[in-house]
Amino acid sequence: MTLSRRTTMQWMMAAAVLPMARWSPPAMAAGMGDAAGAAPPFDVIVDWPDTPPLAQAIGYGRDPDLMMPKVPWALTLSVAQRRTVDLLGDLILPRDTVSPGAGALGVGAFIDEWISAPYPVQRVDREKVIGGLIWLDAQSRILHGQAFVAITPGQRGGLLDALSVAVPIAKMAAPVAFMDTMRKLFVLGFYSLPEGKVDMGFIGDQPTPGAYPGPTPEALSHYAQTLDRMGLKMSQA
Amino acid sequence: MAAYTLTKAGLRCILLEAGRDYDPQAEVNMFAPESDAPLRGAATPDKPFGYFDATVGGGWQVEGEPYTLREGSDFRWYRPRMLGGRTNHWGRHVPRLGPYDFKPFSRDGLGVDWPIGYDDVAPFYDRIERMIGVNGGPLGLENHPDSPAGCLMPPPHPRIPEMLIKAAAEDLGIPVRAAHTAVLTRDMPDAVAPRSACLNATPCTRGCTIGAMFQTTTSLLPMAKATGRLTIVTDAMVSRVTMARPDRAGGVEYVDRKTGMRHQVKARTVVLAAGTGETTRLLLNSGEGGRGLANSSGELGRNLTDSTGASFRAYIPALADRPRYNEEGIGGQHIYIPFWLYQQQKRGELDFARGYHFEIGGRFGIPPAEALPRVWGAALKKAVRSASGATIQLTLRGEMIPNKDSFCEVDPVVKDRFGIPVLRFAFRWSQNEVNQVAHGRRTAHAVFKRMGGTILDPDLPPEKIMTAGGEIIHELGTARMGADRQSSVVDSYGQTWDVDNLILMDGAVFASGAHKNPTLTILALALRASERLAQRLKSGAFA
Incomplete structure (x- = not known):
């Protein structure tokens, strides 16, 4: 399946569920760096x-019990790997x-569930995560x-900074992709929990009978200012 | 729709469902957070629209029931195997076809005209909208018919990102309107299957235990059952139509999925509404001499279309850090962009025929990875808070014109686990569809730029950003209706030209696809065909 098709399906899904992190490198970051690549220190x-x-x-x-969800596959991180993941x-x-830290909140268990899953997207992420954990320890030993x-x-x-450059040099591409994957998974795992939703100020997940109330006066006032700055006219809803 | 209409008319029906029995009340986990599901509910090959999605037992693949592709073709075939079928999981966007959509050949010389026009179908649209429950507002646009008073429930208020898209699009001369959506915004009382107004929470595609979203398992099927005249047999994989005599169907043969036993059902009439692909497969696997049943025209399996699809996304800095409020609403989009360039198209100013529309997305939630900077620590937490609700999407759905390279046929070799020959697809987008998607991208990006947005889409040629055939799950046309038996498989009532008690009531009968999501039209045509069939049966036809 190509990226565009997978992305489209995720959009279709995201239209219905809480929007989730999507699986490609950050375009926002890519435009900001030096095209030649930033060498690590x-x-x-x-x-x-x-x-x-x-x-x-x-x-x-294809027909799991939706009322009693459970993960049928075994977790595969070693104790040491899980400790590193929690620290990360x-x-x-x-x-x-x-809000608490993602490690302390137990999101490491979600990472383990994800990279142990027998599906194609998760298998690709597994290569990046397991490879990255090995690389991180090896690089740490070489340096420190x-x-x-x-x-x-x-x-x-210092190491995480080197893994967060906008445009890495070739030899750092895989380690930086590891960090992208960890960021993606921690964001998904953390902000889909109640503590993460509170952190984002998310309001929802509750029945609101009657007509949908729509934006609050505060949200409408912010919207009016936005239109004004853009030189746009208020539309008749 | 057929079972409902016929049983209400006093006729006895047996409904054969290939999938398993399904009761939304017992199986829809409406309120569980995604964090209760494996992988936070993410899509997997087992559950392609997420763990809690209503589709069970099938999806893009069904165990032991493959389909095949002609070399060089890519096509996806979505098959839920459950009572109520695709209505348990669908998009709920229900625009009416307009006058141009029924007469496309007359307008641009491509494809064929339908044997009926908008005025023939309009009364059935009116009734279907009231039956299934549709909310929406006035459109007032060329080829986008308005519903008469009393058909629609009030639409929900748009969300802030939708309002901003509307302001930006209208500034560029692009209309934005309240979408017509098959979700109740008012209660719909009924003695048998009462349905409640949407409670503005939970993802519709999980299914809806309060019946706010239209699905047949909470509405038409219980109502039909309550007549005492409907028998439902699930796990019944119909393999072929059996014949009483050469021009008269006698019933069907089906395989019990659990036991593998073959059974025969005799009936005065046979209605096929198995979905475009399965209906066509059944006909191709029936009849004599390998040509298929009801195929004297040679059109069976041909004229396969799907909607074009592409999605565009941008991060809008002006929406960052905006005041929080509840943006869940009725689930999907509240407003959309209908096609608006009919006059330019007529003057020959566009490099594609037919239309497209945009479905609008964007609300508070977890920002996509592309909208987050490559940072860690406090800066990342800050970035997530700021970017939540600042990403918007425009999702394109466009009309495909039938072409000779897009069809389905019976695979000469491969059979499913029941021994039934499987479908083989051939599919190709033409330059028309490619140009249409390219135009859509320019439009979407112009709207994003007017909002000061950062476009998040990869810079690829239009061919690379289009969905595969079948992926939008709007496959249509493989047993199309027409004015004569030489060029079509069925008449405007879905009755096959060759077998007068064999009636088709799904997307296979479409003469063209339009860019408008097909479910409302499938239902309206099925209601029209069912009432005609009931009338004929009562007046002694097929005795």
């Missing part, structure tokens, strides 16, 4: 590793005054002599 870059194949697993089938969760979406979980917060931050 270290000279040695370890090679991208091979990832062990996923053991045979079965999906939930608390770095990528850290605790603040509004220890695995990622054991290095200092400043050293971790």
